[in-house]
Amino acid sequence: MSSQITTAFVQQYSANVQMLSQQMGSLLRDKVRQESVVGKNAFFDQVGSVTAQLKTSRHSDTPQIDTPHSRRRVSLADYEFADLIDQQDKVRLLIDPTSSYAQAAAYAMGRAMDDVIIAAATGTAYTGETGTGTESAQTAIAASVGSTTGLNIPKLAKAKEKFDLADVDPSIARHIIVSPEQINNLLNVTEVTSSDFNTVKALVQGEIDTFLGFKFTVSNRLAKSGNDRTCIAFAQDGITLGVGKDVNARIDERADKSYATQVYYCMSIGATRMEQAKVIGITCTEA
Numbered sequence: 001m002s003s004q005i006t007t008a009f010v011q012q013y014s015a016n017v018q019m020l021s022q023q024m025g026s027l028l029r030d031k032v033r034q035e036s037v038v039g040k041n042a043f044f045d046q047v048g049s050v051t052a053q054l055k056t057s058r059h060s061d062t063p064q065i066d067t068p069h070s071r072r073r074v075s076l077a078d079y080e081f082a083d084l085i086d087q088q089d090k091v092r093l094l095i096d097p098t099s100s101y102a103q104a105a106a107y108a109m110g111r112a113m114d115d116v117i118i119a120a121a122t123g124t125a126y127t128g129e130t131g132t133g134t135e136s137a138q139t140a141i142a143a144s145v146g147s148t149t150g151l152n153i154p155k156l157a158k159a160k161e162k163f164d165l166a167d168v169d170p171s172i173a174r175h176i177i178v179s180p181e182q183i184n185n186l187l188n189v190t191e192v193t194s195s196d197f198n199t200v201k202a203l204v205q206g207e208i209d210t211f212l213g214f215k216f217t218v219s220n221r222l223a224k225s226g227n228d229r230t231c232i233a234f235a236q237d238g239i240t241l242g243v244g245k246d247v248n249a250r251i252d253e254r255a256d257k258s259y260a261t262q263v264y265y266c267m268s269i270g271a272t273r274m275e276q277a278k279v280i281g282i283t284c285t286e287a
Helices: 087-092 098-122 153-165 180-189 197-204
Strands: 033-036 041-047 069-075 077-085 125-127 133-135 174-178 214-218 228-235 239-254 260-273 279-285
Touching: 069 239, 077 098, 098 228, 098 239, 098 260, 098 279, 125 260, 153 174, 153 214, 153 228, 153 279, 174 180, 180 197, 180 214, 180 228, 180 279
Parallel strands: 033 239, 174 214
Antiparallel strands: 041 069, 069 125, 069 260, 077 260, 125 133, 174 228, 228 279, 239 260
8 A cells, every 4th residue: 555645634624636736648659650569679770861873874784773772770768656545544534545546657757758758869879680789869959059058049050050960851740858947048038129039938828839840849858967957859750669568457356455446657768869850859958
């Protein structure tokens, strides 16, 4: 039984269980490429660009142009949650907390999924035929447009430029993950007379979610080092979430635990950055 459950006993005069403020599930799952995975590891093959060769004479030899191939490895990890509710707890409580426990567990699984996606975006990608090669994330945007500033329009414009210079298909959705402070940064650095002001104001107020071609997602789970927060801009197919076993729930009686009700959740997932050019870190200084 959860050691915290006594706070909801009858003497607390609570008629229901209120969920405390928390991120309610995954914010990022639908913003990345998703693939089903069978086995501990999965490999995703990729084909690179080639260059056409100019034909300089009639009846010339057919050119042999080797098409570059690469692959990425996704390794699955297992996640679990379980908690027990004794039969006696249900007698002492004004409510049955089973559904609230299940809801809390589902939210936790979603947050874990976001952590896996964020780690894959900024961490080491495993490459090669057997997945033993490594590729680091590209250097985060910072110094070239102000290393001690929050998120501003020049940083967003630089991220867009890097995608465009790498020939990232503009038809692929582009996303950016930021913390709440970066949304406020954009409003503060935009002049009232600027043509961007109304757009940024609408973004801050939640009336729109897209600016400079990036669809914004606000998350409190981004890494922070000192005063620097690393925001992540990426093309949707630049990160792959591998799902071996989707979130699965069971609520059963446990005969070995005096027939207490067990709320159990599990999943097996992994993620990888598919292409360095499609994932960009943006360093933003926070107060």
